[in-house]
Amino acid sequence: MKVVAVCLGCLLVVTGCESTADRVQINAQSLHTDAVDGAVLAGEIVAGRAGPTFARAHAQELQDDTSQIEKNVYDQRLPRYDDLQQLADQIGAALGSIATRPDDTSLAQSARATLLRLAADAARMTP
Incomplete structure (x- = not known):
């Protein structure tokens, strides 16, 4: 139990030290x-390798x-x-x-093409 408490304490300290960037x-x-991941899933649907139940879930x-x-x-009021x-809205849609x-x-x-474009947009947001 002490190990779990120490690990959680360390996690809180590390998380608290993250910069806004x-x-x-x-x-x-x-x-x-x-x-x-969504683009890969869409590709699997197009190729017929993902069933509808799995794809939906x-x-x-x-x-x-x-x-x-x-x-x-x-919540973090990030820049x-x-x-x-x-x-996030576009990826979610x-x-x-x-x-x-x-x-x-x-x-x-169509979703695959959109998700690949959005993935590239997200990649450009990281240094």
Whole structure:
């Protein structure tokens, strides 16, 4: 039990020491990862390698993560909030379209292109 308490204390100290720029970078990297993962999922749908149940669940998972990142950005009052929020909204919308119609290959193809573009936008937000 003491080990857990010490680990949690260390985590709080490390988290508290992050600079604002580090937090922006971490959130932008997380959005990049969600967009890339969504693009891979969309590619698997187009190729017929992802069933609708899996595709829906995975897209919803990624969309939930994107929503959580957006909340973190707001709660932390990060600089570039508007840019990060807009990016999170767009990634979430593309993932939501996959979750809503996980067996639509033309929609998946369009979402894949969008998510790749958004992943590149997120990558440009990190130094």
